[in-house]
Amino acid sequence: MNFKPMLFSLALLGLSAPAAFAHHSYSAFDMAKLVEIGGTVGEVQYKNPHVWLFVDVQNGDKTETWAIEAGGPNILMRQGWMANTLKPGDKVDVQLAPMKDETKTGGALQALRLPNGKTIGAWK
Template sequence: MNKKKLIIAGVIGAALSVAAAGGAAWAHHAFAAEFDGKAPVLLRGKVTRVEWINPHAWVHINNVNKDGTTTAWMVEGGTPNTLLRSGIDRNSLKAGTEIIVRGYQSKDKLCRPACKANGRDVTFPDGKKLFMGSSGTGAPADGADPGEKK
């Protein structure tokens, strides 16, 4: 490969790297882009599944409504690594575990295929409460995030 082609290949490779990094940064949104800080939710129900994916883990629960019916919710948590550091792992969030999640509903309020919320903290059957969000996202200063400036 001559020098000119090598330089062109390097420039193209660098451009693709920047585009890929920009796409990843764009995909990781701030709280206010999707969730409503004025729409708090308190969800109680059994975990149906957990998606341990980046950039955010998703906890699926069947919330038990006041009338006894259930509604499916997808609750966005922090990254899998963030959850692990706060003490939440695959064993603590198994399907069938009853939990309470405090968080904020999505701005669109659509519930298809499930209602969506950003989780701030999760309370387990033994009463242990752990932060399940991501710090520095712009979520309301609600006391859930131990990294919040007081």
């Protein structure tokens, strides 16, 4: 019995498995709701598969850090958001779809108003 074709097929399946498991949907977010926050950029992780923006928002006497998931860098570049567009300390306004579990400090980016007033995404 020749096992080479079977081993080759199994190897091909194994190579595609991580890509299939790595992708996820926005099912954790309530895409029917829109929340607006304003704050200071704490960190930007501009890398695949999704860009993450961390915004520090003042809530009374304490600061909350919001973790906001955006699209991939390729998609954002087409909208005018480059790796150096935001830096820690920048003041931004963000519209996001909040977490379905009502976690207060997370969401999916819908629109972003930059310090210079330029908007990325469809501000509503």
